[in-house]
Amino acid sequence: xxxxxxxxxxxxxxxxxxxxxxxxxxxxxxxxxxxxxxxxxxxxxxxxxxxxxxxxxxxxxxxxxxxxxxxxxxxxxxxxxxxxxxxxxxxxxxxxxxxxxxxxxxxxxxxxxxxxxxxxxxxxxxxxxxxxxxxxxxxxxxxxxxxxxxxxxxxxxxxxxxxxxxxxxxxxxxxxxxxxxxxxxxxxxxxxxxxxxxxxxxxxxxxxxxxxxxxxxxxxxxxxxxxxxxxxxxxxxxxxxxxxxxxxxxxxxxxxxxxxxxxxxxxxxxxxxxxxxxxxxxxxxxxxxxxxxxxxxxxxxxxxxxxxxxxxxxxxxxxxxxxxxxxxxxxxxxxxxxxxxxxxxxxxxxxxxxxxxxxxxxxxxxxxxxxxxxxxxxxxxxxxxxxxxxxxxxxxxxxxxxxxxxxxxxxxxxxxxxxxxxxxxxxxxxxxxxxxxxxxxxxxxxxxxxxxxxxxxxxxxxxxxxxxxxxxxxxxxxxxxxxxxxxxxxxxxxxxxxxxxxxxxxxxxxxxxxxxxxxxxxxxxxxxxxxxxxxxxxxxxxxxxxxxxxxxxxxxxxxxxxxxxxxxxxxxxxxxxx
Numbered sequence: 001x002x003x004x005x006x007x008x009x010x011x012x013x014x015x016x017x018x019x020x021x022x023x024x025x026x027x028x029x030x031x032x033x034x035x036x037x038x039x040x041x042x043x044x045x046x047x048x049x050x051x052x053x054x055x056x057x058x059x060x061x062x063x064x065x066x067x068x069x070x071x072x073x074x075x076x077x078x079x080x081x082x083x084x085x086x087x088x089x090x091x092x093x094x095x096x097x098x099x100x101x102x103x104x105x106x107x108x109x110x111x112x113x114x115x116x117x118x119x120x121x122x123x124x125x126x127x128x129x130x131x132x133x134x135x136x137x138x139x140x141x142x143x144x145x146x147x148x149x150x151x152x153x154x155x156x157x158x159x160x161x162x163x164x165x166x167x168x169x170x171x172x173x174x175x176x177x178x179x180x181x182x183x184x185x186x187x188x189x190x191x192x193x194x195x196x197x198x199x200x201x202x203x204x205x206x207x208x209x210x211x212x213x214x215x216x217x218x219x220x221x222x223x224x225x226x227x228x229x230x231x232x233x234x235x236x237x238x239x240x241x242x243x244x245x246x247x248x249x250x251x252x253x254x255x256x257x258x259x260x261x262x263x264x265x266x267x268x269x270x271x272x273x274x275x276x277x278x279x280x281x282x283x284x285x286x287x288x289x290x291x292x293x294x295x296x297x298x299x300x301x302x303x304x305x306x307x308x309x310x311x312x313x314x315x316x317x318x319x320x321x322x323x324x325x326x327x328x329x330x331x332x333x334x335x336x337x338x339x340x341x342x343x344x345x346x347x348x349x350x351x352x353x354x355x356x357x358x359x360x361x362x363x364x365x366x367x368x369x370x371x372x373x374x375x376x377x378x379x380x381x382x383x384x385x386x387x388x389x390x391x392x393x394x395x396x397x398x399x400x401x402x403x404x405x406x407x408x409x410x411x412x413x414x415x416x417x418x419x420x421x422x423x424x425x426x427x428x429x430x431x432x433x434x435x436x437x438x439x440x441x442x443x444x445x446x447x448x449x450x451x452x453x454x455x456x457x458x459x460x461x462x463x464x465x466x467x468x469x470x471x472x473x474x475x476x477x478x479x480x481x482x483x484x485x486x487x488x489x490x491x492x493x494x495x496x497x498x499x500x501x502x503x504x505x506x507x508x509x510x511x512x513x514x515x516x517x518x519x520x521x522x523x524x525x526x527x528x529x530x531x532x533x534x535x536x537x538x539x540x541x542x543x544x545x546x547x548x549x550x551x552x553x554x555x556x557x558x559x560x561x562x563x564x565x566x567x568x569x570x571x572x573x574x575x576x577x578x
Contacts, residue, residue, distance in 0.1 A: 006351025022360030026053035067346030126152025133349030150180030176238035191269035208280030226300025339368035340429035371426025410529035434523030
């Protein structure tokens with residue numbers, strides 16, 4: 001037996017996975033267990049879950065793969081320190097962070113004090129792990145590979161070729177130039193300071209016009225060789241000790257932009273200020289130049305390699321708006337993104353890299369359900385334990401057989417009820433894909449306001465996703481390829497927009513998920529039952545949470561249901577109604 005533990009640690013979205021005899025057994029983010037968003041630290045609970053799922057102990061692990069290699073780009077780091085403009089405090093902070101990352105064995109010993117860690121620790125370059133996480137999970141035997149994020153191992157962007165199980169990185173863009181840093185700096189400037197807030201700018205951009213395109217061109221320079229450069233006058237990350245907190249917390253990042261950016265774009269929006277049309281236009285302008293830079297690079301890669309398949313990864317691969325335009329703006333015919341494209345997915349990327357080095361085959365990822373699951377007996381015990389709270393909140397619980405479950409819940413949704421849907425194994429990655437989801441009727445014109453105000457408690461400009469049957473999506477959306485992991489935004493067909501206003505964004509798009517019966521039969525059957533009632537082959541789908549990580553356990557689902565205005569909760573075949 002060969003067992004490999006992959007981890008992403010001391011960075012946002014820390015995570016773990018286990019590959020056993022060349023098969024992925026389990027994968028999960030630490031935030032789902034400790035309930036702290038984007039947790040940055042040692043993923044001890046995720047590791048314990050993965051070990052339990054694999055039926056092994058930590059001392060039975062052969063290799064521990066980490067998606068970080070302190071030796072990567074070593075001489076570039078030395079040159080930057082010697083000849084760059086960074087001050088001593090900046091350099092000292094980076095050295096301290098490297099020392100923390102090297103102390104990982106100490107954290108294993110603290111987490112498992114009764115066990116001897118026998119595994120070999122293998123450090124995998126950050127972008128190598130990203131590229132492996134997408135290509136070795138893709139259905140492609142040969143593809144162009146692209147990883148784009150903030151920074152990892154002194155690099156922001158890497159690309160090359162994948163052939164069978166081999167990955168060849170052919171070029172990179174190094175610190176301090178980064179599309180991820182550009183987008184994060186604009187996100188901060190627009191008054192969204194939290195780690196991971198970039199998706200808010202993505203949603204806001206649809207309400208604006210790119211009226212600041214000239215200014216964005218001053219900030220981000222697009223080059224003829226497919227590359228890009230930041231105008232460093234507008235940034236601080238290359239020479240200032242930005243305050244980063246990456247250990248045992250929700251990560252925070254200090255201000256990345258300089259006072260020159262304020263001179264160029266005008267006053268900063270502070271957290272809590274009204275969002276004005278100017279802010280929307282700045283968001284639209286940032287999204288526009290980001291897309292221009294991305295497509296410039298992707299077109300360069302297509303011209304160079306002349307392949308039709310692209311495998312994409314890295315934090316910037318979470319920009320689903322840009323991803324959805326790749327088919328329209330580049331010659332690529334196929335694009336693959338695995339469900340956890342960001343740094344959490346690096347745990348899988350590091351582990352699968354080691355697995356193929358050991359002679360195992362690729363690990364295609366046809367679904368995203370690698371997290372904890374609960375038996376009918378476990379669910380029944382939890383429901384019984386909450387019986388008094390359920391009654392005191394004016395609710396009742398009952399059990400339905402599977403056939404009646406789909407019909408009754410589909411009918412409730414068609415009648416305007418909002419449903420918490422908790423089924424099977426938790427999703428791997430940031431998207432709720434039908435196992436930890438809140439569901440509603442996509443035909444309702446006011447359901448978005450209800451969800452945002454009474455359940456999600458979030459900004460009104462953020463859209464909701466349509467989950468659509470895989471055999472029907474082409475009739476509703478202008479895209480010709482399955483989108484199983486909700487990684488791409490597509491135009492809603494013109495004749496369908498008025499039928500599904502709840503999942504049609506202000507710009508006429510939707511971030512869809514295509515639902516295959518083999519990948520998720522229960523979610524498929526529910527949507528199909530809704531289609532039988534309404535002739536609409538989709539449901540509005542948003543993550544099952546309320547300003548917290550997506551729920552993991554049945555107890556968390558019940559607590560979220562009771563404290564919000566959801567109408568119905570379905571856990572397995574158990575139903576709780578108000």
